[in-house]
Amino acid sequence: MIRISCLRHRIVEIPDLTVDARHIAVIGPNGSGKTTLLSVCSGIEEPGAGTVRLLGRPPSAVKVGWVGEFPDRTLLFSRVYDEIASTPRFRHYPCPETDERVRAAAARVGISHLLDAKVSAISGGEKALVALAAACAGDPEVLVLDEADSHLDAVTAERVRRVVQESTAAHVLWCTQSMDAAAGADYVIFMENGLVRHHGTPEEVFSALEETCFYPTMWRVCR
Structure with missing residues:
Protein backbone atom coordinates (compact mmCIF):
# COMPACT_ATOMS: atom_id res chain seq x y z
CA MET A 1 0.00 0.00 0.00
CA VAL A 64 13.11 0.86 -5.16
CA GLY A 65 14.05 0.44 -8.81
CA TRP A 66 14.12 3.66 -10.86
CA VAL A 67 14.02 4.09 -14.64
CA GLY A 68 14.09 7.68 -15.89
CA GLU A 69 13.06 9.33 -19.13
CA PHE A 70 16.66 10.07 -20.16
CA PRO A 71 18.91 7.06 -19.37
CA ASP A 72 22.00 8.95 -20.58
CA ARG A 73 21.68 11.08 -17.44
CA THR A 74 21.61 8.14 -15.05
CA LEU A 75 23.78 5.39 -16.56
CA LEU A 76 27.09 5.47 -14.67
CA PHE A 77 29.28 2.71 -16.06
CA SER A 78 30.97 2.26 -19.42
CA ARG A 79 30.03 -1.41 -19.91
CA VAL A 80 26.48 -2.74 -20.04
CA TYR A 81 27.28 -5.64 -17.71
CA ASP A 82 28.65 -3.31 -15.03
CA GLU A 83 25.65 -0.98 -15.29
CA ILE A 84 23.20 -3.83 -14.69
CA ALA A 85 25.43 -5.20 -11.92
CA SER A 86 25.55 -1.85 -10.09
CA THR A 87 22.47 -2.40 -7.92
CA PRO A 88 23.36 -5.89 -6.61
CA ARG A 89 26.96 -4.75 -6.12
CA PHE A 90 25.89 -1.69 -4.14
CA ARG A 91 23.79 -4.02 -2.00
CA HIS A 92 26.82 -6.25 -1.43
CA TYR A 93 25.48 -9.42 -3.00
CA PRO A 94 28.15 -12.12 -3.47
CA CYS A 95 29.80 -12.17 -6.90
CA PRO A 96 28.10 -15.41 -8.09
CA GLU A 97 24.67 -14.10 -7.11
CA THR A 98 25.39 -10.74 -8.75
CA ASP A 99 26.36 -12.48 -11.98
CA GLU A 100 23.21 -14.60 -11.84
CA ARG A 101 21.03 -11.54 -11.30
CA VAL A 102 22.70 -9.63 -14.14
CA ARG A 103 22.23 -12.43 -16.64
CA ALA A 104 18.66 -13.10 -15.54
CA ALA A 105 17.71 -9.41 -15.79
CA ALA A 106 19.36 -9.06 -19.20
CA ALA A 107 17.56 -12.14 -20.48
CA ARG A 108 14.23 -10.88 -19.13
CA VAL A 109 14.65 -7.58 -20.97
CA GLY A 110 16.08 -9.21 -24.09
CA ILE A 111 19.57 -7.69 -24.08
CA SER A 112 21.80 -10.65 -23.21
CA HIS A 113 23.72 -10.02 -26.42
CA LEU A 114 24.68 -6.54 -25.17
CA LEU A 115 26.32 -7.49 -21.87
CA ASP A 116 29.87 -6.93 -23.13
CA ALA A 117 28.99 -3.83 -25.15
CA LYS A 118 30.05 -0.29 -24.34
CA VAL A 119 27.14 1.82 -23.14
CA SER A 120 28.30 4.64 -25.41
CA ALA A 121 27.99 2.37 -28.47
CA ILE A 122 24.36 1.28 -28.07
CA SER A 123 21.18 3.06 -29.17
CA GLY A 124 18.90 5.20 -27.02
CA GLY A 125 16.28 2.47 -26.92
CA GLU A 126 18.87 -0.08 -25.87
CA LYS A 127 20.04 2.28 -23.10
CA ALA A 128 16.47 2.42 -21.80
CA LEU A 129 16.41 -1.37 -21.71
CA VAL A 130 19.74 -1.41 -19.87
CA ALA A 131 18.34 1.01 -17.28
CA LEU A 132 15.29 -1.22 -16.87
CA ALA A 133 17.45 -4.34 -16.49
CA ALA A 134 19.57 -2.54 -13.88
CA ALA A 135 16.43 -1.63 -11.93
CA CYS A 136 15.11 -5.20 -12.12
CA ALA A 137 18.43 -6.78 -11.13
CA GLY A 138 17.95 -5.50 -7.59
CA ASP A 139 14.62 -7.35 -7.24
CA PRO A 140 12.81 -4.11 -6.32
CA GLU A 141 9.81 -4.03 -4.01
CA VAL A 142 8.63 -0.91 -5.84
CA LEU A 143 9.46 -0.14 -9.48
Whole structure:
Protein backbone atom coordinates (compact mmCIF):
# COMPACT_ATOMS: atom_id res chain seq x y z
CA MET A 1 0.00 0.00 0.00
CA ILE A 2 1.12 3.55 -0.73
CA ARG A 3 0.09 6.26 1.74
CA ILE A 4 0.72 9.97 1.23
CA SER A 5 -0.18 12.42 3.96
CA CYS A 6 0.10 16.23 4.06
CA LEU A 7 2.71 16.17 1.30
CA ARG A 8 4.08 19.52 0.16
CA HIS A 9 7.15 19.55 -2.05
CA ARG A 10 7.89 22.07 -4.76
CA ILE A 11 4.70 22.37 -6.81
CA VAL A 12 3.12 19.22 -5.37
CA GLU A 13 0.46 19.40 -2.65
CA ILE A 14 -1.32 16.18 -1.70
CA PRO A 15 -3.25 16.33 1.59
CA ASP A 16 -4.15 12.64 1.66
CA LEU A 17 -3.90 9.76 -0.80
CA THR A 18 -3.96 6.02 -0.22
CA VAL A 19 -3.48 3.59 -3.10
CA ASP A 20 -3.74 -0.16 -2.73
CA ALA A 21 -3.05 -1.30 -6.28
CA ARG A 22 -0.13 -2.89 -8.06
CA HIS A 23 0.22 -1.07 -11.38
CA ILE A 24 -0.34 2.67 -10.91
CA ALA A 25 -0.22 5.07 -13.86
CA VAL A 26 0.55 8.74 -13.19
CA ILE A 27 -0.64 11.07 -15.96
CA GLY A 28 -1.22 14.75 -16.56
CA PRO A 29 0.08 17.75 -18.53
CA ASN A 30 3.74 18.77 -18.56
CA GLY A 31 4.72 20.64 -15.43
CA SER A 32 1.94 19.14 -13.34
CA GLY A 33 4.31 17.66 -10.73
CA LYS A 34 4.39 14.05 -11.91
CA THR A 35 8.18 13.68 -11.83
CA THR A 36 8.37 15.45 -8.48
CA LEU A 37 5.84 13.03 -7.03
CA LEU A 38 7.76 10.04 -8.37
CA SER A 39 11.05 11.43 -7.06
CA VAL A 40 9.61 11.75 -3.56
CA CYS A 41 8.01 8.29 -3.72
CA SER A 42 11.27 6.73 -4.86
CA GLY A 43 13.35 8.39 -2.14
CA ILE A 44 15.41 10.44 -4.59
CA GLU A 45 14.09 13.58 -2.88
CA GLU A 46 13.00 14.15 0.70
CA PRO A 47 9.61 15.89 0.93
CA GLY A 48 9.56 19.43 2.19
CA ALA A 49 6.62 18.52 4.42
CA GLY A 50 4.44 15.51 5.02
CA THR A 51 5.07 11.79 4.72
CA VAL A 52 5.19 9.08 2.09
CA ARG A 53 4.97 5.42 3.06
CA LEU A 54 5.53 2.51 0.72
CA LEU A 55 4.53 -0.87 2.16
CA GLY A 56 4.34 0.82 5.55
CA ARG A 57 7.90 2.17 5.39
CA PRO A 58 9.61 5.37 4.24
CA PRO A 59 11.02 5.12 0.70
CA SER A 60 14.59 5.00 2.04
CA ALA A 61 13.78 1.69 3.74
CA VAL A 62 12.28 0.10 0.60
CA LYS A 63 14.10 -1.50 -2.34
CA VAL A 64 13.11 0.86 -5.16
CA GLY A 65 14.05 0.44 -8.81
CA TRP A 66 14.12 3.66 -10.86
CA VAL A 67 14.02 4.09 -14.64
CA GLY A 68 14.09 7.68 -15.89
CA GLU A 69 13.06 9.33 -19.13
CA PHE A 70 16.66 10.07 -20.16
CA PRO A 71 18.91 7.06 -19.37
CA ASP A 72 22.00 8.95 -20.58
CA ARG A 73 21.68 11.08 -17.44
CA THR A 74 21.61 8.14 -15.05
CA LEU A 75 23.78 5.39 -16.56
CA LEU A 76 27.09 5.47 -14.67
CA PHE A 77 29.28 2.71 -16.06
CA SER A 78 30.97 2.26 -19.42
CA ARG A 79 30.03 -1.41 -19.91
CA VAL A 80 26.48 -2.74 -20.04
CA TYR A 81 27.28 -5.64 -17.71
CA ASP A 82 28.65 -3.31 -15.03
CA GLU A 83 25.65 -0.98 -15.29
CA ILE A 84 23.20 -3.83 -14.69
CA ALA A 85 25.43 -5.20 -11.92
CA SER A 86 25.55 -1.85 -10.09
CA THR A 87 22.47 -2.40 -7.92
CA PRO A 88 23.36 -5.89 -6.61
CA ARG A 89 26.96 -4.75 -6.12
CA PHE A 90 25.89 -1.69 -4.14
CA ARG A 91 23.79 -4.02 -2.00
CA HIS A 92 26.82 -6.25 -1.43
CA TYR A 93 25.48 -9.42 -3.00
CA PRO A 94 28.15 -12.12 -3.47
CA CYS A 95 29.80 -12.17 -6.90
CA PRO A 96 28.10 -15.41 -8.09
CA GLU A 97 24.67 -14.10 -7.11
CA THR A 98 25.39 -10.74 -8.75
CA ASP A 99 26.36 -12.48 -11.98
CA GLU A 100 23.21 -14.60 -11.84
CA ARG A 101 21.03 -11.54 -11.30
CA VAL A 102 22.70 -9.63 -14.14
CA ARG A 103 22.23 -12.43 -16.64
CA ALA A 104 18.66 -13.10 -15.54
CA ALA A 105 17.71 -9.41 -15.79
CA ALA A 106 19.36 -9.06 -19.20
CA ALA A 107 17.56 -12.14 -20.48
CA ARG A 108 14.23 -10.88 -19.13
CA VAL A 109 14.65 -7.58 -20.97
CA GLY A 110 16.08 -9.21 -24.09
CA ILE A 111 19.57 -7.69 -24.08
CA SER A 112 21.80 -10.65 -23.21
CA HIS A 113 23.72 -10.02 -26.42
CA LEU A 114 24.68 -6.54 -25.17
CA LEU A 115 26.32 -7.49 -21.87
CA ASP A 116 29.87 -6.93 -23.13
CA ALA A 117 28.99 -3.83 -25.15
CA LYS A 118 30.05 -0.29 -24.34
CA VAL A 119 27.14 1.82 -23.14
CA SER A 120 28.30 4.64 -25.41
CA ALA A 121 27.99 2.37 -28.47
CA ILE A 122 24.36 1.28 -28.07
CA SER A 123 21.18 3.06 -29.17
CA GLY A 124 18.90 5.20 -27.02
CA GLY A 125 16.28 2.47 -26.92
CA GLU A 126 18.87 -0.08 -25.87
CA LYS A 127 20.04 2.28 -23.10
CA ALA A 128 16.47 2.42 -21.80
CA LEU A 129 16.41 -1.37 -21.71
CA VAL A 130 19.74 -1.41 -19.87
CA ALA A 131 18.34 1.01 -17.28
CA LEU A 132 15.29 -1.22 -16.87
CA ALA A 133 17.45 -4.34 -16.49
CA ALA A 134 19.57 -2.54 -13.88
CA ALA A 135 16.43 -1.63 -11.93
CA CYS A 136 15.11 -5.20 -12.12
CA ALA A 137 18.43 -6.78 -11.13
CA GLY A 138 17.95 -5.50 -7.59
CA ASP A 139 14.62 -7.35 -7.24
CA PRO A 140 12.81 -4.11 -6.32
CA GLU A 141 9.81 -4.03 -4.01
CA VAL A 142 8.63 -0.91 -5.84
CA LEU A 143 9.46 -0.14 -9.48
CA VAL A 144 9.25 3.50 -10.58
CA LEU A 145 9.33 4.57 -14.24
CA ASP A 146 9.34 8.24 -15.14
CA GLU A 147 8.17 8.39 -18.78
CA ALA A 148 10.60 5.58 -19.61
CA ASP A 149 8.59 4.85 -22.76
CA SER A 150 8.55 8.43 -24.10
CA HIS A 151 11.31 8.16 -26.71
CA LEU A 152 11.04 4.50 -27.67
CA ASP A 153 9.87 2.89 -30.86
CA ALA A 154 6.71 0.81 -30.64
CA VAL A 155 8.52 -2.53 -30.42
CA THR A 156 10.84 -1.42 -27.62
CA ALA A 157 8.03 0.32 -25.74
CA GLU A 158 5.99 -2.87 -25.86
CA ARG A 159 8.96 -4.83 -24.54
CA VAL A 160 9.25 -2.42 -21.62
CA ARG A 161 5.53 -2.83 -20.86
CA ARG A 162 5.83 -6.61 -20.95
CA VAL A 163 8.78 -6.62 -18.54
CA VAL A 164 6.96 -4.26 -16.20
CA GLN A 165 3.84 -6.43 -16.23
CA GLU A 166 5.94 -9.49 -15.38
CA SER A 167 7.83 -7.74 -12.58
CA THR A 168 7.42 -9.18 -9.10
CA ALA A 169 7.40 -5.68 -7.54
CA ALA A 170 4.55 -5.06 -5.13
CA HIS A 171 3.91 -1.68 -6.75
CA VAL A 172 4.76 -0.22 -10.15
CA LEU A 173 4.52 3.56 -10.38
CA TRP A 174 4.62 4.54 -14.04
CA CYS A 175 4.41 8.09 -15.31
CA THR A 176 3.53 7.90 -19.00
CA GLN A 177 2.29 10.06 -21.85
CA SER A 178 0.64 7.02 -23.45
CA MET A 179 -2.97 7.05 -22.38
CA ASP A 180 -3.48 3.63 -23.96
CA ALA A 181 -0.75 2.28 -21.66
CA ALA A 182 -2.29 4.07 -18.68
CA ALA A 183 -5.67 2.53 -19.51
CA GLY A 184 -4.14 -0.88 -18.83
CA ALA A 185 -3.11 0.05 -15.28
CA ASP A 186 -4.94 -1.02 -12.14
CA TYR A 187 -5.14 2.56 -10.87
CA VAL A 188 -4.68 5.99 -12.44
CA ILE A 189 -3.60 9.26 -10.84
CA PHE A 190 -4.26 12.41 -12.89
CA MET A 191 -2.24 15.45 -11.79
CA GLU A 192 -2.64 19.09 -12.71
CA ASN A 193 -0.84 22.12 -11.24
CA GLY A 194 0.70 19.98 -8.51
CA LEU A 195 -2.64 18.59 -7.35
CA VAL A 196 -4.25 15.18 -7.76
CA ARG A 197 -7.39 16.11 -9.71
CA HIS A 198 -8.66 12.58 -10.29
CA HIS A 199 -7.69 9.15 -9.02
CA GLY A 200 -9.22 5.71 -9.19
CA THR A 201 -9.65 2.92 -11.69
CA PRO A 202 -9.01 3.75 -15.37
CA GLU A 203 -12.77 3.76 -15.97
CA GLU A 204 -13.35 6.23 -13.13
CA VAL A 205 -10.54 8.61 -14.11
CA PHE A 206 -10.94 8.55 -17.88
CA SER A 207 -14.71 9.04 -17.64
CA ALA A 208 -13.86 12.47 -16.20
CA LEU A 209 -11.37 13.14 -19.01
CA GLU A 210 -13.43 12.03 -21.99
CA GLU A 211 -13.58 15.50 -23.53
CA THR A 212 -9.83 16.07 -23.16
CA CYS A 213 -6.69 14.92 -24.98
CA PHE A 214 -6.03 12.53 -22.11
CA TYR A 215 -8.75 10.11 -23.11
CA PRO A 216 -7.21 6.86 -24.49
CA THR A 217 -7.28 6.71 -28.29
CA MET A 218 -8.20 3.03 -28.32
CA TRP A 219 -11.20 3.74 -26.11
CA ARG A 220 -12.48 6.29 -28.65
CA VAL A 221 -12.22 3.66 -31.37
CA CYS A 222 -13.53 0.63 -29.50
CA ARG A 223 -16.16 2.06 -27.19
